[in-house]
Amino acid sequence: MLFGKLLPTEGNFFVMFNQHADCIVNAARAFSQLVAHYSDPILRDKYNQEVINAEHAADRVTHEVNRMIHKTFITPIDREDIHLLASRLDNVIDSIDRKSTRLNSSHMSESRMPSSA
Numbered sequence: 001m002l003f004g005k006l007l008p009t010e011g012n013f014f015v016m017f018n019q020h021a022d023c024i025v026n027a028a029r030a031f032s033q034l035v036a037h038y039s040d041p042i043l044r045d046k047y048n049q050e051v052i053n054a055e056h057a058a059d060r061v062t063h064e065v066n067r068m069i070h071k072t073f074i075t076p077i078d079r080e081d082i083h084l085l086a087s088r089l090d091n092v093i094d095s096i097d098r099k100s101t102r103l104n105s106s107h108m109s110e111s112r113m114p115s116s117a
Contacts, residue, residue: 013075013082016065020089023058027051027096034100048104055097062090 030050037043065086069079 013065013068013077016061016068017085017089020058020061020065020086020093023054023061024089024093024096027054027058027093027100030054031096031100034103038103044104048100051097051100055093058090058093062086 027050030047034044034047034051037047065082069075069082075082
């Protein structure tokens with residue numbers, strides 16, 4: 001079948017979007033734990049590293065999405081939309097990473113942290 005040869009044989013973009021979303025969830029969970037254990041510098045560093053690792057994994061997914069955009073002849077949705085979605089997903093996890101790094105490096109004492117009143 002000639003038409004079947006035009007369909008993408010690899011590069012399931014929706015699977016990659018789900019992988020990216022999983023990275024975001026992992027980063028958000030680690031960030032939540034960083035905040036919950038802020039007073040413990042060892043745990044704070046541990047959870048910050050987990051955010052960094054999730055962000056690096058997400059960067060690999062973004063790179064793969066962009067590679068597949070250029071390699072796939074027929075994409076399931078517009079190339080621009082695929083690129084925009086991957087970029088926006090990457091922005092979310094980059095934001096979590098920046099906040100985590102900033103919070104981890106600020107080393108505020110509990111007396112300086114805002115109260116939850």
